[in-house]
Amino acid sequence: MESAVVESRPEVLAALARILPREALLVEAEDTRPYECDGLTLIRQRPMAVALPQTEAQVVAVLRLCHRLGVPVVPRGAGTGLAGSALPDAGGVLLSMARFNRILAVDRRACTATVEPGVRNLAISEAAAPQGLYYAPDPSSQVACTIGGNVAENSGGVHCLKYGLTLHNVLRVRGYTVDGEAVEFGSLAPDAAGLDLLALVVGSEGMLAVTMEVTVRLVPRPELARCIMASFADVAQAGDAVAALIAAGIIPAGLEMLDQAASRLVEPFAHAGYDLEAAAVLLCESDGTPEEVEEEIAHMSQVLRAAQATRIQVSRDEAERLKFWAGRKNAFPAAGRAAPAYYCTDGTIPRKHIGQMLKSIQAMERRYGLSCPNVFHAGDGNLHPLVLFDDSDPDSVARAEAFGAEILEESVRLGGTVTGEHGVGMEKLNQMCSQFDRPTLDAFAAVKRAFDPAGTLNPGKVIPSLHRCAEYGRQRVVGGALPHPELPRF
Amino acid sequence: MQTELADFARQHADGPEAADILRACVHCGFCTATCPTYQLFGDELDGPRGRIYLIKQVLEGQAPTERTQLHLDRCLTCRACETACPSGVKYGRLVEIGRELLAERRPRGWRAQAARRALAWVLTGGAFAPLLAVGRLLRPVLPMRLGAQLAPARAAGTWPRTPRARRMLLLAGCVQPALAPNINAATARVFDALGIEVLTVARAGCCGALRHHLDQQAAAREDMRRNIDAWWPAIEAGAEAILVNASGCGTMLKDYGVLLRADPAYAAKAARISALARDLCEVLPPLVAALAPRLGPAVSTRVVFHPPCSLQHGQQLRGVVEGMLVALGAQVLPFADAPLCCGSAGTYSLLQPAVSATLRERKLAALTAPRPEVILSANIGCLTQLSGGATPVQHWIEWLDERLR
Ligand SMILES: Cc1cc2nc3c(=O)[nH]c(=O)nc-3n(C[C@H](O)[C@H](O)[C@H](O)COP(=O)(O)OP(=O)(O)OC[C@H]3O[C@@H](n4cnc5c(N)ncnc54)[C@H](O)[C@@H]3O)c2cc1C
Ligand code: SF4
Ligand code: SF4
Numbered sequence: 044m045e046s047a048v049v050e051s052r053p054e055v056l057a058a059l060a061r062i063l064p065r066e067a068l069l070v071e072a073e074d075t076r077p078y079e080c081d082g083l084t085l086i087r088q089r090p091m092a093v094a095l096p097q098t099e100a101q102v103v104a105v106l107r108l109c110h111r112l113g114v115p116v117v118p119r120g121a122g123t124g125l126a127g128s129a130l131p132d133a134g135g136v137l138l139s140m141a142r143f144n145r146i147l148a149v150d151r152r153a154c155t156a157t158v159e160p161g162v163r164n165l166a167i168s169e170a171a172a173p174q175g176l177y178y179a180p181d182p183s184s185q186v187a188c189t190i191g192g193n194v195a196e197n198s199g200g201v202h203c204l205k206y207g208l209t210l211h212n213v214l215r216v217r218g219y220t221v222d223g224e225a226v227e228f229g230s231l232a233p234d235a236a237g238l239d240l241l242a243l244v245v246g247s248e249g250m251l252a253v254t255m256e257v258t259v260r261l262v263p264r265p266e267l268a269r270c271i272m273a274s275f276a277d278v279a280q281a282g283d284a285v286a287a288l289i290a291a292g293i294i295p296a297g298l299e300m301l302d303q304a305a306s307r308l309v310e311p312f313a314h315a316g317y318d319l320e321a322a323a324v325l326l327c328e329s330d331g332t333p334e335e336v337e338e339e340i341a342h343m344s345q346v347l348r349a350a351q352a353t354r355i356q357v358s359r360d361e362a363e364r365l366k367f368w369a370g371r372k373n374a375f376p377a378a379g380r381a382a383p384a385y386y387c388t389d390g391t392i393p394r395k396h397i398g399q400m401l402k403s404i405q406a407m408e409r410r411y412g413l414s415c416p417n418v419f420h421a422g423d424g425n426l427h428p429l430v431l432f433d434d435s436d437p438d439s440v441a442r443a444e445a446f447g448a449e450i451l452e453e454s455v456r457l458g459g460t461v462t463g464e465h466g467v468g469m470e471k472l473n474q475m476c477s478q479f480d481r482p483t484l485d486a487f488a489a490v491k492r493a494f495d496p497a498g499t500l501n502p503g504k505v506i507p508s509l510h511r512c513a514e515y516g517r518q519r520v521v522g523g524a525l526p527h528p529e530l531p532r533f
Numbered sequence: 534m535q536t537e538l539a540d541f542a543r544q545h546a547d548g549p550e551a552a553d554i555l556r557a558c559v560h561c562g563f564c565t566a567t568c569p570t571y572q573l574f575g576d577e578l579d580g581p582r583g584r585i586y587l588i589k590q591v592l593e594g595q596a597p598t599e600r601t602q603l604h605l606d607r608c609l610t611c612r613a614c615e616t617a618c619p620s621g622v623k624y625g626r627l628v629e630i631g632r633e634l635l636a637e638r639r640p641r642g643w644r645a646q647a648a649r650r651a652l653a654w655v656l657t658g659g660a661f662a663p664l665l666a667v668g669r670l671l672r673p674v675l676p677m678r679l680g681a682q683l684a685p686a687r688a689a690g691t692w693p694r695t696p697r698a699r700r701m702l703l704l705a706g707c708v709q710p711a712l713a714p715n716i717n718a719a720t721a722r723v724f725d726a727l728g729i730e731v732l733t734v735a736r737a738g739c740c741g742a743l744r745h746h747l748d749q750q751a752a753a754r755e756d757m758r759r760n761i762d763a764w765w766p767a768i769e770a771g772a773e774a775i776l777v778n779a780s781g782c783g784t785m786l787k788d789y790g791v792l793l794r795a796d797p798a799y800a801a802k803a804a805r806i807s808a809l810a811r812d813l814c815e816v817l818p819p820l821v822a823a824l825a826p827r828l829g830p831a832v833s834t835r836v837v838f839h840p841p842c843s844l845q846h847g848q849q850l851r852g853v854v855e856g857m858l859v860a861l862g863a864q865v866l867p868f869a870d871a872p873l874c875c876g877s878a879g880t881y882s883l884l885q886p887a888v889s890a891t892l893r894e895r896k897l898a899a900l901t902a903p904r905p906e907v908i909l910s911a912n913i914g915c916l917t918q919l920s921g922g923a924t925p926v927q928h929w930i931e932w933l934d935e936r937l938r
């Protein structure tokens with residue numbers, strides 16, 4: 044999916060300058076370098092230009108122009124992605140949608156909100172709060188990440204076990220294809236006629252269309268929510284407790300786990316009150332009417348105790364419940380307190396293997412000489428091991444990359460997948476080769492071509508080329524260990 | 534985030550500290566959400582994460598242009614980003630070092646430098662009070678907003694003169710005595726009612742923040758040393774604390790220790806000053822219960838409290854004033870976007886008037902939405918910035934003082 048840059052740089056920039064006001068076009072290295080990566084700092088690339096349109100007409104004009112000139116376009120929201128999905132293209136335009144941050148409508152009767160793509164996830168819930176409603180998917184980055192980014196990554200959150208991912212909470216997406224043609228996916232009706240293309244665009248990582256407007260489903264705030272913090276003396280026991288809860292027929296509103304290293308990192312910031320002596324803590328939430336909550340909390344506590352929980356503490360009030368979650372939600376960046384950089388992976392495995400997986404990661408920590416606190420959406424088996432490394436040391440970087448790659452390979456081996464919610468982006472291109480066979484990858488590429496025949500919208504992401512897979516296959520034959528660990532792999 | 538310091542930065546006294554701060558940033562972007570300028574401009578370069586990158590580039594030796602300058606100038610130094618950062622990045626300190634290095638690497642034009650010097654001189658020197666008097670006389674012919682903000686000050690009332698066994702120093706401030714003389718007097722009366730004598734020292738003046746934020750670090754250190762000398766006798770004589778009723782100045786006092794740490798003659802004394810500095814809300818809450826018998830009913834009970842950035846982010850004192858007001862019988866109304874700056878930010882309102890005015894409008898809209906009778910705050914800059922609207926604005930200590938019988 045190499046894109047052919049037809050026009051030379053000065054001509055493209057001159058053409059862009061004609062359609063964008065001065066403050067909306069960044070071209071000098073000084074200004075574009077801060078846009079060189081998203082939340083994954085391992086992979087960086089300065090774009091030819093950053094466009095910061097303020098009107099829909101400007102978005103369309105940029106798309107048309109770039110399409111005509113064969114210039115790649117990479118959409119960007121808040122740049123919190125963890126897979127390099129918003130990594131700029133060296134010869135392309137990074138199209139920031141951050142200025143479209145208006146909430147267009149909150150409909151209390153229909154329980155929907157219609158918003159521009161740059162609206163922050165949390166801002167939707169804040170706007171809906173006076174009506175007693177909220178937007179359920181709550182990525183930990185919800186203070187900052189945009190709904191446009193959420194749609195592109197099909198983002199999940201700590202409450203997605205019960206309420207579903209972005210896909211289950213979005214009704215309609217309006218946008219533009221790479222050539223500036225208007226498109227609409229989904230509808231406000233419960234079931235639209237024809238093929239369900241909404242499911243296709245949600246999770247498409249900005250490769251099929253640029254999102255301009257999103258209508259989301261809102262849900263009524265539960266009367267009550269309470270959260271259990273359960274301590275375990277061993278990570279594997281905590282993993283087994285997760286499986287036990289689900290096996291008991293309980294669907295907690297949230298079911299999350301932090302190991303000791305992770306809770307110790309975040310406690311100084313969040314003051315969540317975590318049990319710092321426990322090898323792992325599980326957060327387990329119940330919501331509904333007070334009666335339902337009381338009954339469910341009792342049931343959960345019973346299962347957790349049977350699963351060897353050493354301590355069980357139930358949030359006494361809303362403030363304490365929010366603290367429990369604040370710790371969990373701020374855990375990744377808190378890693379910055381221990382190391383200059385972290386690499387967060389996103390493999391998902393069948394719940395019954397969580398304990399085993401954590402043991403494997405502990406072995407890898409020793410093998411790679413890097414520590415790896417674990418935080419994850421336990422209920423979905425979605426792991427977020429945080430490999431801590433030093434980005435000034437090329438050897439440390441190479442070890443971190445290899446560590447992350449091995450975790451993903453192990454996820455696939457255990458019957459899981461390489462991404463739960465952060466997307467494939469640039470980061471997991473190699474592992475896509477292990478997870479899917481060539482015909483499947485070719486089918487993905489065909490879908491991409493149907494929307495974007497020239498392949499200029501967010502090129503090079505998600506679908507690995509034949510060549511890359513062949514190269515990756517060759518590397519992996521050498522007994523699992525990568526030759527030349529000093530070389531960057533991305 | 535790793536930084537390869539350029540030679541000039543490595544040799545600079547603050548270079549290594551800046552590199553350490555940069556190391557802590559993991560580029561997660563959580564801080565952008567609470568940044569007032571990112572909300573306004575929607576450009577990474579006008580948010581903390583982008584500014585951190587810009588400062589990193591300067592430290593790494595890339596030649597900065599006027600655009601880096603612009604984006605750093607637009608930063609309010611409100612430090613909301615610090616409160617939001619899970620990784621503990623000390624952005625406030627970083628931007629201070631970044632600005633200092635930038636001023637060295639890329640000096641401002643002489644016009645800008647002269648304007649900044651003049652501003653510092655007017656606001657902190659003896660000229661401010663007479664100029665303010667002229668401004669107030671000219672009110673009828675001034676543009677609406679400026680005129681409204683120059684409204685006559687509340688009269689100071691009497692200053693209690695009873696000697697007390699417990700004594701505390703009070704930072705009198707530079708612009709505050711001219712703009713709102715009642716705040717210091719009200720502070721003295723409330724403490725007097727608690728049996729504590731409040732002392733001011735004539736020779737102490739501006740805390741140094743004004744010059745510090747106008748790229749005049751050396752002159753700012755002069756301010757600090759002068760204040761230390763002025764207060765020292767009273768401290769040796771047993772003053773328990775240095776009270777500050779303008780949270781912007783309080784933040785500065787608490788930084789004396791860091792800012793003078795390289796000065797052998799003053800380092801220890803500066804650290805002592807920082808340790809003694811107290812915002813009013815750090816001293817009063819345990820004492821106010823004793824005031825109860827002396828308090829009459831409040832004139833206004835439906836209040837909003839605008840927490841100054843220097844209080845909630847700079848000094849990390851959140852919810853303390855609000856809690857005390859509730860204990861004193863006020864109905865403290867919640868409002869949207871409390872972590873956001875009102876746009877005053879010291880001299881920012883004069884140097885970036887357009888951004889400042891927009892932030893003021895937004896803040897006033899949020900504060901007045903729950904229909905309060907009065908807007909309370911805790912910093913002279915914010916009080917001036919928010920005044921001139923339909924709802925009266927007061928320091929919370931004045932609100933308390935009015936109830937003393
Ligand atoms: C600390 C931390 C915690 C996180 N926790 C979670 C979590 O719990 N769950 C989770 O799912 N994710 C999580 N993430 C990942 C990230 O926040 C999500 O992937 C989020 O949806 C990205 O949104 P964004 O606005 O930052 O998008 P960006 O990172 O800017 O972009 C992400 C993708 O969306 C595309 N895109 C953005 N806007 C548009 C648009 N308008 N039209 C078309 N394409 C667009 C981009 O091209 C790119 O492919 C976390 C990230 C961090 C840093
Ligand atoms: S100090 Fe305030 S204005 Fe400056 S970057 Fe931080 S949040 Fe933004
Ligand atoms: S929140 Fe902290 S770690 Fe994250 S980008 Fe901002 S300063 Fe860096």
